[in-house]
Amino acid sequence: MHSSQKVAVITGAAQGIGRRTAELFAQQGYSLALVDLKPMAATAQAAQNSGAEVLELTGDISNEQSVSQFAASVTDRWGRADVLVNNAGISFISPAENVSAADFRRVLEVNLVAPFLLAKAFGAMMLSQKSGSIVNVASVAGLLGIADRSAYNASKHGLIGLTRTLASEWGGRGVRVNAVCPGWVKTEMDAADQAGGGYSDADITNRVPMARFASPDDIAKAIAFLADHRLSGYVNGHTLSVDGGWSGDGSWDSLRLRHR
Numbered sequence: 001m002h003s004s005q006k007v008a009v010i011t012g013a014a015q016g017i018g019r020r021t022a023e024l025f026a027q028q029g030y031s032l033a034l035v036d037l038k039p040m041a042a043t044a045q046a047a048q049n050s051g052a053e054v055l056e057l058t059g060d061i062s063n064e065q066s067v068s069q070f071a072a073s074v075t076d077r078w079g080r081a082d083v084l085v086n087n088a089g090i091s092f093i094s095p096a097e098n099v100s101a102a103d104f105r106r107v108l109e110v111n112l113v114a115p116f117l118l119a120k121a122f123g124a125m126m127l128s129q130k131s132g133s134i135v136n137v138a139s140v141a142g143l144l145g146i147a148d149r150s151a152y153n154a155s156k157h158g159l160i161g162l163t164r165t166l167a168s169e170w171g172g173r174g175v176r177v178n179a180v181c182p183g184w185v186k187t188e189m190d191a192a193d194q195a196g197g198g199y200s201d202a203d204i205t206n207r208v209p210m211a212r213f214a215s216p217d218d219i220a221k222a223i224a225f226l227a228d229h230r231l232s233g234y235v236n237g238h239t240l241s242v243d244g245g246w247s248g249d250g251s252w253d254s255l256r257l258r259h260r
Contacts, residue, residue, distance in 0.1 A: 005053070007031045007078045008227065009070075009122055011061055011114075012088030014038040016187030017137060019046075020216035021085055021223050026052035028224065033057055033074045033081070036088065061088055061114040071121035080129060083227040084122045086115035087137040089155075091189055093198055096150040104151040111155035112162065119166055123175060130174035135226045136163050137219070138179045140243045148198065156181075160239050167237030176236040178226045183243030185214040206253050210244035211260060218242055 008025045012018035013034035019042070022032055026047035033055045034040045034047075044054045055077050059066040074081055089111045092103060119134055126132025141149055142156030160179055167177040184190060184204045190213075194200070205211050222242045226232050241247050249256065 005029065005031045005078070006082045007033065007074065007080055008083040008085065009033040009035065009074060009081055009118070010085045010087060011035040011118065012137075013043050014040045015043075016189060017182070017185060017216045017219045017223075018085070018087040019043045021087065021220040022047050023050070024217075024220045024224055025083075025227075026050035026054075028228075030083070031055075031078060033070070033077075035059070035061060035070060061118060062109040064117055067114075067117045067121050070118075071125065074122070075125065081122045081125045082129075082132055084118060084126075084132070084134045085137065085223055085227070086118055086134065086159075087223075088114065089137065089139075091149075091193055092151050093148050093193060093196060094150075095148055099150055104154075107151035108155050108158070111152065112158045115159060116162060119162070119177070123166070123170060126175045127170065127173050131229070132175045133227045133229065133232075134166065134175065134177045135223050136160075136177070136179040137223070138163070138181045138239065140181050140183045140241065140246050142179070142181055143239070143241070143247050163239065164237045171236045176226075176229070176232075178232075178235060178237065179239045180219060180222045180226065181239055181241045181243060181247070182219045183208060183214055183241075183246045185216060185219060187216060206257060207249075208244040208246050209249050209256065212244065214242060214244065 008030040014036040027050045031053040035057045057070045138159045139156040141153045142160045163179040
């Protein structure tokens with residue numbers, strides 16, 4: 001049975017930004033295809049509590065066959081896809097001279113190749129409908145260099161380049177492609193990174209002009225804006241920073257803190 005409802009595909013839906021985005025989209029009336037390697041029961045339940053139809057798809061997004069199966073499942077269930085949120089990603093913190101080729105490639109596979117494969121599979125459905133929106137979750141690390149994150153930063157810079165290129169190719173056929181660039185967000189991934197001893201809460205809050213981390217909700221609302229053609233119908237190929245002013249601030253810490 002094919003639905004006339006809007007359908008959103010969200011990767012990395014088990015936790016963090018992906019989970020909050022799923023909850024928000026459910027409240028906005030989307031049917032949801034949730035994708036993750038991990039169990040997504042909690043996200044699915046929250047979405048269903050808001051009345052959403054939910055399809056859970058478990059597998060490796062960097063595997064082309066898996067992605068094709070995801071797209072086929074969504075086609076079988078709803079016959080369409082209106083939004084793709086490429087949120088899934090992995091972090092990797094290590095001095096560049098210590099990063100192995102295998103580690104570097106793995107980060108690129110998950111953070112850059114996978115979003116391409118998903119955009120290709122679901123973009124084909126959108127192109128046939130002549131409508132759709134793809135939102136890639138990049139990072140402030142896709143705009144700026146940040147030490148000890150060579151693979152991650154390269155992947156996120158690449159994702160912004162991919163965003164602009166697909167927007168150029170597909171915009172005239174009804175499919176918009178944009179990116180959001182979160183700053184530091186309080187999620188499970190951040191907790192794991194901090195546990196490695198690389199940075200403290202104060203390192204982030206002292207650096208960001210708004211003096212706080214982002215919440216997953218801050219990012220989810222920006223994603224929802226870019227997904228909705230009624231709100232952002234002429235926004236295409238854009239990179240929306242949701243970083244509390246991080247990427248626009250060239251101040252040093254003592255100068256920034258003097259103004260609080």
